Amino acid sequence: MAAGRSLVIVITGASRGLGAGMAEVYLKQGHKLGLCARSSKPSASFYSESSFDDHLLYQSVDVCDEHAVGSFLDAVVEKFGPIDMWINNAGILDPIQPIRNMSYEDFDRNMQINLGGVFKGTKAYINHVRSQPQSTPLKDATLVNISSGAAQKGYAGWGAYSSGKGAVDRLTESAFLEETEDSSSSNTNFRAYAIAPGVIDTDMQVMIRSSSKEDFPMLDKFISIKEKDSFNSIPFVAKNILELALKEGPQTLPVVQRFPNEK
Template structure:
C-alpha cells in the first residue's frame, strides 16, 4: 500500500479508525470522512502517522454535495483514490415492525443505503478516469438473515449486498473491483448500542447471549475486519470482485 490513497467513510468509528491505522502502517495515505467533526479530530490525533498523510473531512454521506466534496477534496489533496472503504452506517432502534416509526426506518435506509450508493456513484466516476481502483462496502451478516426487532438494519444490509454485486458487474471491465465485508459481533460502539437496545440497562446480558451464538465464542476485534479490508484492497485480491466476505466468527456457517 505504499503511497496508495485510501478514502474511508465512517472514519471516526471503531472499524474506520482501525482500518485507517492498518493502511497507514502499510504505507498508505488516508482520508477520513465522518459527520462528527470533533470525533474526526480525535481519531486523527489517535493515529500513529505523520500529519501530512492524514486528511479529515466532515460530511453527511446522505448529502450528494457533501459526497462530491469529499471525493474532490481527496483528489485535490492526494491526486487520486486507490481504495474506497464505503463504511459509514448506523444501526437504529430495536423495535418490531408494527412499532417502528417510519422516520427511523427511513433514516437507517438513508445512511446505510443512500450513503453507500452516493459514495459508489462519485468514487466510481473518479476511478474510471484513473482506470483502476478497489472499493469495499460494509455489509453485515444482516445481509443474509432476518432478525426480529431490526427491520431497518436488516433491510439496509440486504440492499448493500445487492448494490455491491451490481456495481461490481457494472465496473468489471473498467479496472475497478468492488466487494463487501460482512462483519458481525465486532466489539465496537455499534455493538454496545445493539446490546443496550436489546436489554436496556443490562448490555452484558444480551452480550453473553450473542456470544453463545458465535462458534468461535467471542466478539471480533475491529482490526480483524480491517485486515480483510486490506486484503480486498490489495493486489492479492486481484481476481476478486462482487464478493461478500464474512467476518463473523463462524456465525453465518452455523
C-alpha cells in the same frame, strides 16, 4: 498492485468504531487516508498525532449529501491523487424494535444512511475511477461496502438494519457487473466487495447489549459473545480488507463475503 505500495484509501464513518480503527491501522502502515464522518471532532486519539498530518485528511461530511461526498472526494484527490480503495463504512443500527412499533421516520433515516449513503459513495467512486485518463487508468481500484451477516436473513428487531444491509449487497453486485462488463471502460481491474466483517466490539455492540429482549429477542447471543470475548478484532478486519485491494488482476473472489471468526 504491489504489496509494498502506499495506497490512497478513503473511509467514511471514520470518527470512531471500525472506521477509526481501520484508519489507525492503515496510517501506521504508511498509507494515505481520506477520512470523513458527521462529527467535526473525531473521538479517536490518533487524529491529534502530528506525525500523521502528511498522510491524513479528515472532513466533516454527511454521506447522505451527494454534493458533500463529491466535494470530499475532490479534496482527497487534490491532496493525495487518485484513490486506490474506497470503503463505505458509515452506518447506523437503530431503530432496534419490531416493525409494528417502528416509525417510518426512523426506518427512513436508517435507509438514507445505510443504503443512500453507500449509494452516493459508490457512485462517486465509480465515476472517479472512470474519469482517470486513458493513458494512465487506475487499473486496480477497489470498492468496499461494509455489510453485515444480517444482510443474509432478517432478524426480529432489526427490520430496518437487515433490509438496508441486504440492499447494500445487491447494490454492490450490480456495481461490479456494470463496471466489469462495460467494454467502454479502460479500468479492467475494478473490484467491488460487500464485506460482513463479523462481530466487532464497538459502540454498536454496546447499543445492542443495552436493548431489551422485547425489542431484540437475540439479545442473549450478543451478551454471550461479549462474555466469551468472541469478537473479530479491528486489525484482523483491516488486514483482510487491505488484502483485497493488494490483489493484482481482475476480481476472482465473490462480491459478497463474510469474514471468518478470528478466534
